[in-house]
Amino acid sequence: MTSSMTETSARGFTGSEPAVSLTGVSKDFGHVHAVRGVDLTIAPGEIVAFLGPNGAGKTTTIDMILGLTQPTAGEVEVLGLAPRHAIARGLVSAVMQTGGLLKDITVRETVAYTGSLFAHTRSIDEVLADAGISGIADRKVAKCSGGEQQRLRFAMALLSDPALLLLDEPTTGMDVEGRRTFWSTIREDAAKGRTVLFATHYLEEADQYADRIVLISQGRIVADGTGAEIKALASGRTVRATLPDADTAALAALGGVDHVEVRGDSVIVHAKDSDAVARYLLTQTPARDVEIAAKGIEEAFLSLTGHDESEIR
Numbered sequence: 001m002t003s004s005m006t007e008t009s010a011r012g013f014t015g016s017e018p019a020v021s022l023t024g025v026s027k028d029f030g031h032v033h034a035v036r037g038v039d040l041t042i043a044p045g046e047i048v049a050f051l052g053p054n055g056a057g058k059t060t061t062i063d064m065i066l067g068l069t070q071p072t073a074g075e076v077e078v079l080g081l082a083p084r085h086a087i088a089r090g091l092v093s094a095v096m097q098t099g100g101l102l103k104d105i106t107v108r109e110t111v112a113y114t115g116s117l118f119a120h121t122r123s124i125d126e127v128l129a130d131a132g133i134s135g136i137a138d139r140k141v142a143k144c145s146g147g148e149q150q151r152l153r154f155a156m157a158l159l160s161d162p163a164l165l166l167l168d169e170p171t172t173g174m175d176v177e178g179r180r181t182f183w184s185t186i187r188e189d190a191a192k193g194r195t196v197l198f199a200t201h202y203l204e205e206a207d208q209y210a211d212r213i214v215l216i217s218q219g220r221i222v223a224d225g226t227g228a229e230i231k232a233l234a235s236g237r238t239v240r241a242t243l244p245d246a247d248t249a250a251l252a253a254l255g256g257v258d259h260v261e262v263r264g265d266s267v268i269v270h271a272k273d274s275d276a277v278a279r280y281l282l283t284q285t286p287a288r289d290v291e292i293a294a295k296g297i298e299e300a301f302l303s304l305t306g307h308d309e310s311e312i313r
């Protein structure tokens, strides 16, 4: 056990409770059902990606874990405590996407200023080193790249030595190299035992940096597994064609077809063997405008949410 985790236990967290426990959690904003009946347990030390398209409910769920918003129904526990209590004990920190930095002070001054707001914190040099920004400690925030500013936010989040770190789309706007450096810093730190939950739109990012991916769509968990398991769901291709009155049963019966959908005059077929579908459409039907595309994550969500939930869990 590291000294930091011993210190964490002194704040009432023994490490035996789940880092995050959501039971039947829903959140409505008026008539918008942002989160619908989510059950999720994250064990201490896991690195979990919340993967989902725009509006899936990722931020709303993270906000509930942070105690920033209350669920309409269900229960949220963080390290066995109500979110607000866990935050008050410094057990949870967050790295959000933007905002919160003063441009005219240096990186070190920013961390020192944040540290001065807490009663007990780790040393400034230690968190700068863990976030990989000791070398730019005297640089003005305004002169830091987007990636460096995110690592500064990460350093600030490390001051309380949280057991749980939440990151909401932390690499938005960063280039590939910036992303890689940012994530290798996070992973190195997480290896010491910190639990990390991050939201992302990118399957690749989730696959590379998380141990487990929770796929969320329209407020529901539609899949939960390793990167390889989730990638298998997102593999295959989509064949689209203009075909009024498509015989969906015949299409669904073709080998390797996962899902058939009709939208107006178009038919959309998700399939492992797209050639067989295209051949069928072009030779056996009056289909026009046949297009084949790799099934991206958005298509995977569509095909997943088109299934009965019990089939894909």
Ligand SMILES: Nc1ncnc2c1ncn2[C@@H]1O[C@H](COP(=O)(O)OP(=O)(O)OP(=O)(O)O)[C@@H](O)[C@H]1O
Pocket: 029, 032, 033, 034, 052, 053, 054, 055, 056, 057, 058, 059, 060, 061, 201
């Ligand atoms: N304060 C609010 N008032 C009304 N509707 C809201 C509010 N916050 C979120 N929503 C709605 O709830 C749904 C889920 O939003 P949320 O921000 O959680 O999704 P997300 O997965 O984080 O999306 P993104 O990737 O775009 O950040 C959306 O339909 C959104 O418009």
